Amino acid sequence: MKAAVLEKRGAEGLRVRDFPKPQRQPGEALMRIRAAGVNRVDLYMRDNGVGITHQLPLILGVEGAGEIVEADPDSGLKPGMKAVTYTQFCGRCRYCLAGEQPLCESLRIAGEHRHGFFAEYISLPTRCFIPLPDTTDLVEVAALPSAYLTAWRMLFGKRQLRPDETVLIVGIGSGVAVACLQLARIAGARAIVTSSSDEKIRRALELGASHGINYRTEPVSKSVLALTDGKGVDMVIDSVGEASWGESLRSLRRGGRLVTCGATTGSNPPADLQRVFIRQLEIYGSTGGNLAEFRELIGLYSSGKLRPVIDRRYALDDIDSAFGRLQRGEQFGKLLITIE
Secondary structure, X not given: OEEEEEOOOOHHHEEEEEOOOOOOOOOEEEEXXXXXXXXXXXXXXXXXXXXXXXXXXXXXXXXXXXXXXXXXXXXXXXXXXXXXXXXXXXXXXXXXXXXXXHHOOOOEOEOOOEXXXXXXXXXXXXXXXXXXXXXXXXXXXXXXXXXXXXXXXXXXXOOOOOOXXXXXXXXXXXXXXXXXXXXXXXXXXXXXXXXXXXXXXXXXXXXXXXXXXXXXXXXXXXXXXXXXXXXXEEEEEEOOOHHHHHHHHHOEEEEEEEEEOOOOOOOOOOOOHHHHHHOOOEEEEOOOOOHHHHHHHHHHHXXXXXXXXXXXXXXXXXXXXXXXXXXXXXXXXXXXEEOO
């Protein structure tokens, strides 16, 4: 089969080439992949990968959707059935039994710990497949497992964003940030966004953001306070890290919360502990979502109330261009690889 295989670190180490097709094992299903999302972690795996247990060569790609080719007769999965995948979890540890699959003690993420979705086929345990209606757009639904599920848990997981609240979304344009904006608006909340691009701010306003702040020309926290009568926002979504952390904390109201799912500019920002305890701020990390949350998200998509924002689609042979656009931060929404 054709696959994008990481053979060594760096852009020159990712090659689209022939690779052995996975052999389905009992308890697994084989899926023909039709679309796969491109994510920041793919860049990390290509260029670094430190801290993630894996071996090279490795097929990259952490999310995807397609059609079932083969499965056990009693699995409920049929050949030709459309499906989207969820992260490989054990189903036996204390976290899985509590319905918190993202914390699974034996979690194996495709494209990180094992071969991923930038390929024509993948084989996974049958519990990792969620069947979809025949009318589902597989390219659109392939955008959901990473960015949109992460956004869902950030907004509605530990402390649910309410319709009467205001959220600040830092760095609009990434798949997660755009997903947060869409979901916040569906929830009825007010959303303020930041970016260094006036064009991205314009597009965010079209999606329903109430205000946009260009952090190159405006002090973010002062602008936020001016927009909230000096009180600050209820929630900040920050996946940028060091470069934005201080302004994010200063933008929160008393008792507000900051949720982070990434650190693209660095993972060691100033803690500002005095602000944290004096204003009684909450800070918590989030990544992915549990299986129940994913089913809720798919239900929202299937109802027609949510349509993922797709920036561009690329053929598998053009994956280097997709990585380049992501690395330059030019995208607004999701980048997808379609696999014919």
